[in-house]
Amino acid sequence: MGSAALFEAAKSIRDWSVNASRTASAPPATGADVFGKLVFNDKVQQERLPKPAYRALRATITRGEALDAATADAVASALKDWAVEHGATHYTHWFQPMTGITAEKHDSFLVPTGDGTALAEFRGKELIKGEPDASSFPSGGMRSTFEARGYTAWDPTSPPWLHMNGNSATLVIPTAFVSWTGEALDKKTPLLRSMEAVSRQAVRVLKLFGSTAERVFATCGPEQEYFLIDRNFYFARPDLINAGRTLFGAKPPKGQELEDQYFGSIPERVLQCMAETELELFKVGVPVKTRHNEVAPSQYEIAPVFENANLAVDHQMMTMETLQRIAPKYGLSCLLHEKPFAGVNGSGKHNNWSLSDEFGNNLLGPGDTPHENMQFLVFCAAVIRAVDKWQGVLRASIASAGNDHRLGANEAPPAILSIFLGEMLTDIFEQIEKGSAKSTKQGGTLDVGVSVLPKLPRDAGDRNRTSPFAFTGNKFEFRAVSSGQNISFPNTALNAAMAESLDSVATELEKATANGGDLKAAVGKLLTKIIKEHKRIVFNGNNYAAEWEKEAGKRKLLNLKNTVDALPQLVTKETLGLFDKYKILNEREMHARYEIFLENYNKTVNVEGQLMVLMANRYILPAALIYQKQVAESVAAVSKAGGRSASGKKLLSAYTKLVDQFKAQADALETLLEHSGGSAEKHAKYMRDKIVPAMAKLRDLGDQIEVETPHEIWPLPTYREMLFVK
Ligand code: ADP
Ligand code: MG
Numbered sequence: 001m002g003s004a005a006l007f008e009a010a011k012s013i014r015d016w017s018v019n020a021s022r023t024a025s026a027p028p029a030t031g032a033d034v035f036g037k038l039v040f041n042d043k044v045q046q047e048r049l050p051k052p053a054y055r056a057l058r059a060t061i062t063r064g065e066a067l068d069a070a071t072a073d074a075v076a077s078a079l080k081d082w083a084v085e086h087g088a089t090h091y092t093h094w095f096q097p098m099t100g101i102t103a104e105k106h107d108s109f110l111v112p113t114g115d116g117t118a119l120a121e122f123r124g125k126e127l128i129k130g131e132p133d134a135s136s137f138p139s140g141g142m143r144s145t146f147e148a149r150g151y152t153a154w155d156p157t158s159p160p161w162l163h164m165n166g167n168s169a170t171l172v173i174p175t176a177f178v179s180w181t182g183e184a185l186d187k188k189t190p191l192l193r194s195m196e197a198v199s200r201q202a203v204r205v206l207k208l209f210g211s212t213a214e215r216v217f218a219t220c221g222p223e224q225e226y227f228l229i230d231r232n233f234y235f236a237r238p239d240l241i242n243a244g245r246t247l248f249g250a251k252p253p254k255g256q257e258l259e260d261q262y263f264g265s266i267p268e269r270v271l272q273c274m275a276e277t278e279l280e281l282f283k284v285g286v287p288v289k290t291r292h293n294e295v296a297p298s299q300y301e302i303a304p305v306f307e308n309a310n311l312a313v314d315h316q317m318m319t320m321e322t323l324q325r326i327a328p329k330y331g332l333s334c335l336l337h338e339k340p341f342a343g344v345n346g347s348g349k350h351n352n353w354s355l356s357d358e359f360g361n362n363l364l365g366p367g368d369t370p371h372e373n374m375q376f377l378v379f380c381a382a383v384i385r386a387v388d389k390w391q392g393v394l395r396a397s398i399a400s401a402g403n404d405h406r407l408g409a410n411e412a413p414p415a416i417l418s419i420f421l422g423e424m425l426t427d428i429f430e431q432i433e434k435g436s437a438k439s440t441k442q443g444g445t446l447d448v449g450v451s452v453l454p455k456l457p458r459d460a461g462d463r464n465r466t467s468p469f470a471f472t473g474n475k476f477e478f479r480a481v482s483s484g485q486n487i488s489f490p491n492t493a494l495n496a497a498m499a500e501s502l503d504s505v506a507t508e509l510e511k512a513t514a515n516g517g518d519l520k521a522a523v524g525k526l527l528t529k530i531i532k533e534h535k536r537i538v539f540n541g542n543n544y545a546a547e548w549e550k551e552a553g554k555r556k557l558l559n560l561k562n563t564v565d566a567l568p569q570l571v572t573k574e575t576l577g578l579f580d581k582y583k584i585l586n587e588r589e590m591h592a593r594y595e596i597f598l599e600n601y602n603k604t605v606n607v608e609g610q611l612m613v614l615m616a617n618r619y620i621l622p623a624a625l626i627y628q629k630q631v632a633e634s635v636a637a638v639s640k641a642g643g644r645s646a647s648g649k650k651l652l653s654a655y656t657k658l659v660d661q662f663k664a665q666a667d668a669l670e671t672l673l674e675h676s677g678g679s680a681e682k683h684a685k686y687m688r689d690k691i692v693p694a695m696a697k698l699r700d701l702g703d704q705i706e707v708e709t710p711h712e713i714w715p716l717p718t719y720r721e722m723l724f725v726k
Contacts, residue, residue: 005717008232009725012331016484024546032517038086038162039285040079045159060156061631062358064196067156079160080109080122083171084621086162091171093130093152096187097137098596100486102317103177105132106170107574128154130175137177138599139185140592149180153558156190158314161284164369174314180379184594187488190585191310194218194495195409196581201472202355202363205382208509208519213357219475220497221306225347226323227482228232228270229301230725233717234333238619239611243604244337244484245402247612247695248372250703251343265293266293266726270300273330276355277302280322284713286315295724296345306352306475309495313488316349332553336484341719342699345484346406348413353494354475355379365474374523375507377428378509381530382478384419384429387469388537390497390578391417391558392569394469394478397493399566399597401604403482408561411544413468413480414565416559417550418539420467426540432524433531466543489593492584499582505530563601564688568681570594605695609673612695616666619715620702624659627709631655655708663700669694 036043046054053074059065092104107130109120126700130152135152136244163170177186179505184190194220202216234240239247266274274291281288294301303322320336327334339346355363363379387394394641395417400409406412410715421429468480481490505526512522536555541548552559558564569575579585581676587595633650638645672690677683706714 005236006721006725009230009721011074012230012232013725017641024540034279034507035282035287036285038164038593040082041285042159044082045075045078050074053078057156059659067128069124072128074155075156076122076124076127079127079171079383080120083160083162083169084109084120086169087164088162088169088171089166091126091173092163093132093154093175094172094490095152095175095177095487096313097177098140098186098315098593099138100187100484100600103132103137105130105171105245106612127173137185138180138596140595150177150185151180152177155192155310157192157286157308158311163284174260179621184585185594187486187492188310188313190492190579190589191488193311193584194492194499194582195310197499197584198355198495198502199555200540201499201506201698202357202379204361205502205509206357206375208506208513209378211357213359215358216363217356217358218309218491218498219306219354219356219362220309220312220487221304221352221475222252222312222487223301223303223350223566224316224319224323224336224479225294225299225301225349227340227347228273228327228332228726229335229722231300231328231331231333233433233722233725236717237483237722239547239608240333240340242333242611243608244335244624245340245405246342246722247718248615248699248702248706249341249609249719250706252723257422266300270726271331273327273332274302276329277322277326280326281315281319286318286322288319294345294347296341298337298726299345299347303350306354309353309491311447311484314493316487335358338400338402338482339409342405343409344719344723346409347479348406348479349485349487351478351481351487351490351494352472352475353478353491355498362474363533364476374520375434378505378523379502380425380471381504381527382498384421384537385504385530385534386494386501387417387419388498389501389535389713390493390575391537392560392572393493393575393578394490394497395480395489395558395570396566396575396597398478398482398485399560399563400482400485401563401601401608402484403480404562406482407480413466414549414559415561416543416549417537417556418543418552418557419467419476419482419537420464420470420540421538422464422471422540423473426538429527429531429535429538432527434537437641442548452719464540464543467539468543480482496578496582496584502577509719562688563597564684566685567594567597567601570597570646595680597686604682604686605691606673606686609669609691609695612671612698613670614667615716616662616669616698616702618707621659621663621666623709623715624655624662624705625711626713628655628658628659651708655705656699658704658708662698662705665694665698665701669698 010289018294036100045057049057053071055077056067056071060067090106090108092106094102094104109122110118111121112118132150132152135575143677155174155176158174160173163172175188176192178189179185198218199216201269203213206213252335278288278291288302288305290303292301293299304317304319307315308311323334324336338348357363364376366376395415407413424677468478470477470479478490479486480492508526509519509522513519536557540549549559560569570590576587576590579590580587631648635645635648635652638648670692675686
């Protein structure tokens, strides 16, 4: 079977290259020709909307002003005309329920007129509000005490686009999904609220430095890692189909995982697949920019130019969907799981994050002048304080069964949060810490704390790939985010933490400067205090080293090793208070998320456990018994011929023992999986403590059988095939 899939894969690669050379003469479309062609973007809005409607919509988008009904009607009408001209027959309210994927329900524009004909119609109220059947989306218990209804509400800050699919075109309207009481049932709503919160607090700080900005945007540029493998292998692996990762599979021999894969040349079929994916993304306005090979074989990365975080999140979801939609056209499957292959590097998502004012000034750019430096250092210190103070919720925001295989696995950042500042910034903050002590001696000339600052070079970054949260020159990079997850929640948590931190910073500076107090002195004092209190979160060394875990323990940093340990951080008194205070999620909304994340964990582990039992009994064991019989027959034949097969006997006895252990362990796992009852929390602990270890043991035995069993009877594509045949 493994060989059959290999044969099919080889055939499809051959067919593909034959076809590719046949069609190679078609000139490729260039990005600039098509970029944003399928988006109802600012340019189209300007062309097609009546002036007052355009102005009102811009005010909503840039300043968050409420949209009135007349404007909504005007926008709806122009939007429909534009969509219909592009061949659209349907529209959909696209939203991000708490399951992590996106959801949509399609409605036709057509309304029967009564004389046997129909008219395309689309009104403001249909643009603004939709009513999908909410009952099948998880609400974490929020709906049980309320009506089952949920609404999707248009998010005017993310422009609608057209989804073209073969013979159909659909107008896609990005929306938030809320219950009829206004509680968030999705991932977009809290993100938007968190962006408001961080904006409000950042504006207060900016004002102290003389800025006239009225709004600040969180910005985000997510780098997506993923695997592409031949689809024939994918279909021959029940674990890949149903769990997104391999549950069995012996590692390829050492040395095959050559480092030269990283940034190496990209195979032609993969390159063409990437090119089409990028072209499709360009059309819908996703500004993808870079592509390259990643560290593991058959692993790649795609990254966009950063945008306002809300748009970046929508575009990230579209990127994941497009990657998975286009790959099959090239005979490939795109794996977004955090750890599709044990023993091979997993995939993450580097969430580059910063703040920008409405004029486009990056608030985490060091700048050229001391004045800018001072403002930069305040924002930078606020990040340090935020990550230290809110490590728990940040860690929880990236927790999932899949990411448990990655974090702390010596290739990904550890489960401990820390910040890499780089030598230069660390040095500056050390000076500030000492500077203030010196200035006290000199009688309160706190100015020293700031004036000793050198001019900051633009690229302040040496690199440290092991850090979960790194300063990379003009932004922070949250690297522990997982490849398969919606990045909305980590960004929401980051914005929430930062809102609180900036609030505290602004309050302190406002107080100190209220009666003509010197800003520089106040800043010096504040920076010193923040560094003293929060420097434990700064770590520039190797995060993979065992010593760091010890050191982090001494520093009393949280070390939440798995999802079950991390998730309760969502519902601590402090976290609930944080999200409630800044009106991002109320207590019920937060508890709902806690429940849903726990349930996701439980379901994921359960599905994987069940699949392992199935694969053990119906794939691996039957193959093992065939081989066992072959060896037994061989031993018998040799003995009948009067010989003594020492190696055959030894093999038979060892192999039989292994197979017996394997079967016993499969049965044990099956029995363990029958467990039910208890709260989601209790069940999650059971899954972690009983099921996960039982799965690991079964896998280990299965992988031992794999390397002892002839390839021709092995029923599953092997790692060697999946990762290296491309
Ligand atoms: P690196 O090599 O350090 O990862 P890149 O320049 O390749 O840096 O950028 C990685 C990602 O960071 C890109 O998606 C980029 O758009 C994004 N990025 C750059 N500046 C910002 C910023 N100010 N805010 C958010 N993301 C940013
Ligand atoms: Mg990067």
